[in-house]
Amino acid sequence: MSDEMEQHHVVISADCHAGASIRDYRPYLETKYHERFDEWVAATEAAYAQISSRMGETSVLNVGVGGDPVADADRNWDFDRRWREAYADGVVAEVVFPNTQPPFAPLPSTMFEAPSLSFDDAELRFAGLRAHNRWAVDFVSQAPAQRSAVVQVFLGDVAGSVRELEWARDNGLRGGMLLPGAPPGSGFEPLYSPAYEPLWAACVDLDYTVTHHSGGGTPDFGPYYPASMAMFMLEVTWWGHRALWHLMFSGVFERHPQLRFVNTETGTKWIVDTLDELDTFYERMKHAQHGSEALFGRIATAELSLRPSEYWRRQCAIGASFLRPMECALRHQVGVDNIMWGSDYPHLEATTPYTLEHLRLTFGGVDPAETTKMLTTNAARFYHFDVDALRSLADQWCPTKGQVYERLDFATVPEDASKCPGLAPHTQWER
Numbered sequence: 001m002s003d004e005m006e007q008h009h010v011v012i013s014a015d016c017h018a019g020a021s022i023r024d025y026r027p028y029l030e031t032k033y034h035e036r037f038d039e040w041v042a043a044t045e046a047a048y049a050q051i052s053s054r055m056g057e058t059s060v061l062n063v064g065v066g067g068d069p070v071a072d073a074d075r076n077w078d079f080d081r082r083w084r085e086a087y088a089d090g091v092v093a094e095v096v097f098p099n100t101q102p103p104f105a106p107l108p109s110t111m112f113e114a115p116s117l118s119f120d121d122a123e124l125r126f127a128g129l130r131a132h133n134r135w136a137v138d139f140v141s142q143a144p145a146q147r148s149a150v151v152q153v154f155l156g157d158v159a160g161s162v163r164e165l166e167w168a169r170d171n172g173l174r175g176g177m178l179l180p181g182a183p184p185g186s187g188f189e190p191l192y193s194p195a196y197e198p199l200w201a202a203c204v205d206l207d208y209t210v211t212h213h214s215g216g217g218t219p220d221f222g223p224y225y226p227a228s229m230a231m232f233m234l235e236v237t238w239w240g241h242r243a244l245w246h247l248m249f250s251g252v253f254e255r256h257p258q259l260r261f262v263n264t265e266t267g268t269k270w271i272v273d274t275l276d277e278l279d280t281f282y283e284r285m286k287h288a289q290h291g292s293e294a295l296f297g298r299i300a301t302a303e304l305s306l307r308p309s310e311y312w313r314r315q316c317a318i319g320a321s322f323l324r325p326m327e328c329a330l331r332h333q334v335g336v337d338n339i340m341w342g343s344d345y346p347h348l349e350a351t352t353p354y355t356l357e358h359l360r361l362t363f364g365g366v367d368p369a370e371t372t373k374m375l376t377t378n379a380a381r382f383y384h385f386d387v388d389a390l391r392s393l394a395d396q397w398c399p400t401k402g403q404v405y406e407r408l409d410f411a412t413v414p415e416d417a418s419k420c421p422g423l424a425p426h427t428q429w430e431r
Contacts, residue, residue, distance in 0.1 A: 004368060004401060005368070005400060005401050005402030005405060006400055006401075006402060007400060007401050008391075008394045008395050008398045008399065008400050008401070009371070009372065009375050009376060009394065009398050009399060009400070009401055009404060010092065010093070010375070010376045010387050010390050010391060010394040010398060011090055011091045011092060011093075011341075011355075011359075011375050011376070011394065011398045011399070012091075012092070012093040012094070012095070012340075012341075012375065012376055012379040012380065012383075012385055012390075013086075013091050013093070013094045013095065013341070013342050013343040013344075013345060013379075014095045014262075014264065014319045014320075014321075014340035014341060014342040014378075014379045014382075014383070015095060015097065015213075015264050015265055015319050015321045015342025015343065015344050016094035016095060016096055016097065016342070016343060016344070016345045016346075017076070017096070017097050017098065017099035017344070017345070017346065017347065018076050018077060018082070018096050018097075018098070018099055018136075018139060018149075019076050019077065019098050019099040019100030019101075019102070019132065019135070020076070020077055020100060020132070020135045021073070021074075021076075021077060021100065022041060022044065022045070022100060022101055023041060024077070024135075025037075025102065025103045025128070025131045025132065025135060026038075026103075028130075028131040028132070028134040028135045029103060029127060029128070029131045030127060033103075033104075033124065033127050036104075036124060037103055037104070040103065040104055040124075044101065072346075073100075075345075075346035076099050076100050076346065077139070079142050079143075082345075082346075083143070085345070085346075085352060085353065086345065086352075087393075087396075087397040088353065089343070089345075089351070089352050089353055089355040089356070090355055090356055090359075090397055090398045090399050091343060091345075091355060091397075091398075092146060092390050092393040092394050092397055092398055093145070093146045093147070093148075093379075093385055093390055094146065094147055094148075094343075094345070095148050095149075095150070095175055095319075095342070095379065095383050096136065096139070096140070096147055096148065096149040096150065096175065097150055097178065097211075097213055097264070098132055098136075098150075098152060098178070099346075102128040102129055102131065102132045102152070103124075103127065103128030103131050103132075104121070104124040104125050104127065104128035105125065105128060106125070122154070122156045122157070125154060125156075126154035126156070126157055126160060129152040129153070129154055129164075130152075130164060132152055133151055133152055133164065133167075133168055133173065136149040136151075136173060137168075137171045137172060137173060140172055140173060141172065144172060145385075145386060145389045145390060146390065146393070148174050148175040148383040148384055148385060149173050149174075149175045150173075150175040150176055150177065150178040150211055151164065151165055151168040151173050151175065151176065151177050151178060151208075152178050152180075153165065153177055153178070153179075153180065153199070154180075155180055155182055155188045155189070155196070156188060158195060158196060158198050158199060159198065161199060162198050162199065162202045165177060165199075165202050165203070165206055165208065166202070166206065169206045169208070174383070174384040175209070175211075175383050175384075176203065176208035176209035176210060176211060176260075176382075176383065177199065177203055177208050177209075177210050177211070178211055178212075178213065178216075179191070179210050179211060179212040179216065179243060180216055180217075181212075181216035181217025181218065181239065181240075181243070182217065183217050183218060183219040183220075183239065184219055185219055185220060186219075190246065191217075191242075191243055191246040191247065191250075192246040192247070192249065192250035193250075194250075197255075200252050200255070200256050200259055201256070203256075203259060204256050204258050204259050207384075209260040209261070209262055209382045209383060210259065210260065210261045210262070211261075211262040211263075211264055211319065212240060212243040212244075212261075212262070212263055212264070213240070213264045213265055213319075214236055214237055214240040214263075214264065214265040214266045215236055215240065215265075216239075216240060216243070217239045217240060217242060217243060218232065218235070218236055218239045219239070237265075237266045237267050237270070240263060240265075240266040241263065241266055241270060241274065243263065244261070244263055244274075244312075244316070245274075245278055245308070247261060248278065248304075248308050248311055249282075249297075249300050249301070249304075249308075250300070251300075251303055251304060253306075253311040253314075253315055253316075254303060254304050254305060254306070254311075257314065257315065258315075259315060260315055260316075260317070260382055261315060261316045261317075262316070262317045262318070262319050262340070262382060263316075263317075263318055263319065264318075264319025264321065264342065265319060265321040265322075265342065265344065266318070267327075268318050268320045268323055268324075268327040268330070268334060268339065269324075269326070269327045269330055269334075271312070271318060271334050272330055272333045272334060275308055275309040275312055276309075278307075278308035278309070279307045279308055279309050281293060281297065282297075282301055282304070282307050282308055283307070284297075285297025285298055285300065285301040286298065286301040286302070286304070312335070312338065313335055313337075313338065316338060317335075317337075317338045317339065317340055317378060317382060318334065318338060318339050318340065319340050319342050320339050320340060320341055320342060320374070321341075321342035321343070321344040321422075322342075322344070322349070322351070322358075322420060322421040322422035323339070323341055323362050323374070323422060324362065324421070324422055325361055325362050327362075328362045328363060328366060328374075331366075331370065331374070336370045336373050336374065337373060337378060338378070339373075339374045339378065340374065340378045340379045340382065341359075341374050341375050341379075343355055348419055349419055349420050349421060350420060351420050351422060351423070354413070354414065354417040354420065354423060356399055356403065356404075357408055357412075357413050357414075357417060357423065358417075358420065358422050358423050359375075359399065359404045360403070360404060360406055360407065360408035361408045361410065361413070361422070361423065362422065363375075363404050363405070364404070364405060364406060364407030364408055365405065365407050366405070368401040368404075368405055371401070371404060371405075372401075375404075410425075
């Protein structure tokens with residue numbers, strides 16, 4: 001056991017974010033869109049200045065999910081700074097989600113929110129997402145063994161999105177498909193619509209994981225009332241949870257048993273009660289002779305051969321940013337093979353620069369073999385990392401298994417670390 005404790009973990013963050021500066025997306029757009037892009041940039045910067053003034057922020061450009069500003073915008077794209085901070089934090093690989101405003105995105109949405117089809121030109125919106133994908137190819141090429149970037153698609157053009165996925169796989173993006181939301185009022189078909197069947201089939205053919213990130217699928221929360229952003233924070237994860245049962249009960253996992261699906265940054269403990277509830281609905285919809293569940297759900301469940309919890313174990317996972325100690329204690333109920341740790345770099349609530357403290361707080365006393373799954377092998381399986389190719393870097397930068405196994409006295413955590421939910425003071429009570 002002592003020899004094992006001296007080995008270094010290969011720490012992979014299943015939730016990091018990056019993107020180009022708003023003006024730096026221009027070279028990645030087809031030239032026919034450049035004039036419109038210049039007009040859009042001017043309008044976007046003016047709109048963000050107004051939003052910034054109303055919200056009391058000095059800048060909300062280059063924001064993340066839900067308008068979450070990063071501490072310094074250049075952490076989105078500065079190669080040297082990102083790895084300098086990652087290595088200092090003991091992280092050697094990352095799954096990369098978008099973070100900055102993509103070209104032609106309607107305001108004030110981010111890339112995680114589905115734009116309404118009332119937007120005047122869906123063609124431009126998809127062109128902007130393609131520009132980010134092309135930027136991501138260059139970003140990944142700087143450290144291809146260490147970065148697995150997800151691919152953005154546009155639900156308003158399913159055939160074009162399939163072509164984009166094929167292009168992305170041919171150009172080195174192995175992180176799979178970022179599944180946008182289709183909230184009520186968006187004008188898009190809901191995620192349980194048969195219209196998206198080509199996307200699921202393409203992801204299976206390409207060996208792509210489908211990931212739905214917190215913030216995707218949120219509806220319009222209206223004007224900036226004093227409570228608007230509070231409502232977003234209270235409800236954002238639930239809107240992200242919905243994609244799971246939308247795909248389950250529409251038969252996507254039944255028809256595509258090889259399809260992998262991940263909910264990222266939506267919490268972890270919710271899955272335990274949710275799977276119990278979904279199993280109960282499933283049993284009553286499929287087998288009850290009477291009642292509203294059977295009346296409304298029998299057709300949907302008729303072709304499902306597994307219970308929701310069984311589909312979950314077979315092909316789903318949680319991208320567990322801010323995995324709390326009490327959530328880690330539920331790991332056998334969630335599934336040790338179904339949890340992937342994430343740092344959420346470079347967001348303000350990220351574990352950086354206190355990742356070691358967070359890992360010790362959460363994984364202290366946990367069987368190192370189980371910790372290895374949650375820090376390394378699960379992410380490698382879902383997002384195509386070669387662990388052996390990362391090992392020399394891990395031996396230089398990552399903590400040892402013994403360091404992570406050593407329990408942390410919460411009193412030693414710096415006060416400013418509480419910005420991260422996984423290091424907030426309530427965490428010690430939950431132990």
